Amino acid sequence: MNPRLPLLRLALRRRRRMLTALLVGMVAFETLIVVVTNTIPPGQLFSGGRQPPSAYRAFSGSSGEVSLASYPGLLGAGLTHPFWIALQLTVIGSLAAAAVAADIESGTIELVMVRPVTRTRLLAERAAALLLASAALTAAATLTVAAGVALSPKIHAEVGLGGVFAAGLMGYGFTLSVTGPALAVSAAGRRRAHVLGAVVAIGAVGFAVNFIALAWEPAAPLRHLSPFHYYTPGDALAQGAVQWASLAVLAGVGVAGLLLAQVLLRRRDLAP
DSSP states (O other), X not given: OOSSSHHHHHHHHHTHHHHHHHHHHHHHHHHHHHHHHHHSOGGGGSGGGOOOOGGXXXXXXXXXXXXXXXXXXXXXXXXXXXXXXXXXXXXXXXXXXXXXXXXXXXXXXXXXXXXXXXXXXXXXXXXXXXXHHHHHHHHHHHHHHHHHHHHOHHHHTTSOHHHHHHHHHHHHHHHHHHHHHHHHHHHHOSOHHHHHHXXXXXXXXXXXXXXXXXXXXXXXXXXXXXXXXXXXXXXXXXXXXXXXXXXXXXXXXXXXXXXXXXXXXXXXXXXX
């Protein structure tokens, strides 16, 4: 085996076609969002020029006063759109499942562990591959939006490049908040489906919970359970700054999940 991070290299090489397709898809989608935002004034997207309901701020990635009918709101919508979420969850689900659970399900974990590879190294290298893949996908979205903002004076007048990169950092915080728990499930589980289910629950269900909490006052406390309450790219775009408290929560969940994955993997029986 190549002594220089062989498991990391192998994890990325096996999924290079998938990752390439996702990167191309992300760039194409964010380009479309920028083109639409630059072509159609935000107010014209809603009949009669009326502002959309306040609950719709969930679609612009805002927990405050950023409306979907604004440049920060529309660009933020491109960073919380179901397509953006789906691409991110695809990367996380695929590589997190492959970290441990997939090898146990297929019965190949024993072939891996007979090599001079510790459980800590196994998890560390495969987690690093996932973190790098998520970083590449987030960077692709961020740089595409940044290029669009830089090339459009009317958008740039309301959205600075600092806000775009702040939103990108918040986006990576979101991926961390899903990655950690997903790896913990992979370290404890025996089926890919368990990991994929956890990723969908955190991502897709989390978005629905946040929207319901914003739209229905009795459910408002539930918003704290969703990562989308803390991942607010619309706010970052409008304010030109990172919401550090929210980013700390997202990163904290990710780190806690990684630490839990390490504990679970060290204590579990790896027999298929």
